[in-house]
């Protein structure tokens with residue numbers, strides 16, 4: 615499967631414990647898939663975009679490039695989110711040691727990550743930063759905002775309302791608990807190993 619070409623299939627069966635089939639279907643089949651379609655549409659339109667009229671206030675070229683970043687990051691973050699769901703929620707593996715080393719303890723990391731989940735308007739991302747060789751929690755209000763160059767997402771939480779409003783209304787805190795209860799720590803460790811080149 616080529617990146618940005620087609621939707622990645624879910625690795626788990628719907629529903630999850632506390633996240634309904636309806637929520638996951640809309641989220642994966644409509645919204646995530648929609649970002650892939652838009653990314654491809656942008657690539658096509660960019661080929662014939664009007665370069666002589668390039669302008670920093672408004673131009674076709676500028677708008678297409680901006681939205682390319684928005685769509686691409688939406689695809690990448692949603693894939694990272696769905697990839698790590700479907701597990702038993704029991705923290706395990708070497709990511710625990712790495713998080714403990716960089717945050718002080720697993721509990722300190724978890725408390726911060728969950729609090730950021732209540733603070734963000736879009737995403738919370740545990741990522742490895744190749745610049746300083748450490749794990750960091752990042753907050754992104756939009757797909758293409760809040761990330762740092764040279765980092766790789768490991769554990770990604772979507773807190774847009776579409777991720778939980780059907781199941782929890784405005785009770786985002788309960789959704790975040792459900793997210794943690796469904797985490798697949800094997801998949802998270804696999805992702806961490808891949809990022810570390812192991």
Ligand SMILES: [Fe+2]
Nearest residue numbers: 641772774777
């Ligand atoms: Fe989402």
